[in-house]
Amino acid sequence: MKKFLIIPSILSADFCYLGNELHKLLRAGCQLIHFDLMDNHYVPNFTIGPMILKSVKNNNIPVFFDVPLMASSGDSLIPLFADLNVKFITIHPETTNPLPRTIPLIKKIGCNVGLALNPSTSLNCLDYIIKELDLILVMAVNPGFGGQVFLKNTFKKIKPIRYLINKKKSNILLSVDGGVNQSNILKIIDSGADYLVIGSAIFNFKNYLKTIKNFQNIFF
Ligand SMILES: O=C(CO)[C@H](O)[C@H](O)COP(=O)(O)O
């Protein structure tokens, strides 16, 4: 059976009870949490920033974060995430300096490097940079909102990336984000995803433990 990990996308959580939401996810076995930073400029929505992660850390909630920077001034935000239990900082190539200048900023603060590919972003941007990456985040929706429909063309992107990673015998993780649910998760895993980022198909249900177990039992 292929190994995969469910990564809850906190965008769909109830922010009034964020600590409680994180504890519920921990009880459901999720330690890595996807935290989209949105600036209402690069994407037409606004979320939360590093202050919240600081509060999570100060309250000793033992989670780690994958932080996609959906923000126009992506580079200037990177240092703000140092020492906040951030495992991956994931950048959109459209938002940064040339990637060879941005990637060292992420490594400097001890985080792993993720690259996000929007539905319209070509795979060509991987050519010169793939060996610097720890994670490729394939966006299956246009970034900005939870609860959108998975774009079927995404499969045409997941498969060649998986092929490329395997060909290079690389450990890069392949993550898929947007519109993942019970009816498409199996096909997404079969196409080669390691991480499944899931928002509404977890948070729309009361019992996260049961919902996440149902996703994990998909092979049985
Ligand atoms: O990056 C995102 C939106 O830009 C979210 O992570 C993504 O949409 C997850 O939510 P859902 O599973 O509800 O689609």
Ligand SMILES: [Co+2]
């Ligand atoms: Co996301």
